[in-house]
Amino acid sequence: MPDHAHTGIRLIEAGYGVAGHSILSGLSLHLTQPRIGIIGRNGSGKTTLLRLMAGLIAPTTGSVRVGSLDPAHDRREMLSQIGILFQNPDHQILFPTVGEELAFGLRQLGQALPDAKAAVRAALAQEGRSHWYGAPTHTLSHGQRHYLCLLAVVLMGPAIILLDEPFAGLDLPTQMRLARKLAGLAPQIITISHDPATVATCDRVIWLEAGRIRADGTAASVLAAFGTAMRRLGEADADTDIAG
Amino acid sequence: MEKNLAHIALFAALIAVLGLVPKIDLISGVPITAQSMGIMLCGTVLGAKRGALAVLLFLALVAVGLPLLSGGRGGLGVFASPSVGFLIGFPVAAFVAGLIVERWTATVGIAAFAGAFIGGIIVLYAFGIPGMAVMLDKSMVEAAALATPFLPGDLIKAGLAALITQGIAQMRPGALLSRPQA
């Protein structure tokens, strides 16, 4: 799998804060490895980091670059560079049929409707799911909807795919199928998760804690440290602080 | 019944949310606030009675001082302003819109458009224009003239409300409370 140095995401002292409250700070990263995992507890800022990398929000300090582009401002170019898969497919599906849903992204990239339709049919055929084309989205199971959202993202041909808790709520067989599908994809994949098992096979794992990088290295080393810290926290008593 | 209460409350919340989120695009480039569509959707999705109650609940919360009207407006002041007629007309508009979707057997999209048009424009303006006339010391004709610039936008919103209602029926058949057997 090729290294993604030239399209890799680069954060330079990037930070993000809202109403004087800092969520992320001092992040300097150059993400080039084919499979990267970002691990952290809920509330560590990992979803905010994903949105920052994708350009859905702009950093309040420092900068984020994808190649030479600024993802927050060069939105049109970013569509074909970065794909994002969010946790809940029901928050992503906009159309009543599979075909329309898949064609949406291609149309937004500028393709004419007939071309988009043809590309969708071809992609579905390649996945052995030609019969999905006219299927109503509500007839798909949860796992199938997840799959549909992934396909919609992959179809746009991004160089980088960001995944937010990709296995949340999926049963084991569905997880295995999804993992197998992801492993075979060509784009760089950056996975955000709170679960070490999700990122265990990544080339590089970054541990985010309270908006800062706590560890950054191989999956084995970072996840070992992470596991120990989490166990220690789990053995101690309650989570009594209320934010804000 | 719990189901009615839940739907009424959550759609009142939806109207509020539609006033709080950024505007959505009409056709590329022209932003509109989705809140008035939310009013019509209460009728076309929930039906006449529940829809009207959802809007009334929303207005009650605005009246007690929550800034839920688009633009962060709220409190008793909005009921003392020239647009008070429209506010009073909102629940009636939702009721009429819902009634048409419930009673007219045309396809959902067409019924919803008719509902949104007759309820969300004809009935709503029938309350809004006299309201403005009284508050601004103008004749009905003059008040109507004042309201006309908003008509094209509202027409399009009625169309969108119909599309959304129809879309819901397509994406989840049976989800519309106004068309239980769909």
Add this chain to the structure above:
Amino acid sequence: MLTLTSPVETWAHPLPAGAKLLALCGFTVVLFALKTPALLALAAGGVAAIIAVCGRDFAQTSLRLLGPLWFFSTVVGLWHVWLGDIPGGAVVILRMVTAVAAANFVTMTTRLSDMIAVIERLCRPLARVGLQPKTLALAVALVIRFIPVMLQRMAQIRESWRARSHRRPGWRVMLPATLAALDDADRVADALRARGGSG
């Protein structure tokens, strides 16, 4: 949930909500009976005075809340200048601004819970038609509880759109949003039933 009630305690805060509302109604009726700019200016001055007494921050907020009246004020102002009827225009504008400012004053000096209590009292006769006061309180609580949840979900839906399109979200985002509201309603109904119903 942020309300429009002023956090700064004023002389009007301790007054009972019902009394303030009645006074407001009476005041508004009187306002609409006044026909000359001079009298209305007097009324406006009176309202301005009770606001000014409450301090600078309060006054500034009161002024800001009058913002939405710019449109009507400008239209009416220009209309009457064009017609050569300045006094008529002054009457409309003064009355409008004074009425709204007075109403806002009541809102800013009355706590949410007190206002809700008034509404519950007003709705007591409806108990005969089936609306229990507990139901109303529950409905209000549900709306307030779900607004932040639905706001966040709407933000997520909008982000999903922006992940695949550089354009501003279109009407289609309303589909998952409305479906989610329907789903939430079903879940809430189940939760209510499980806890012994809304009665």
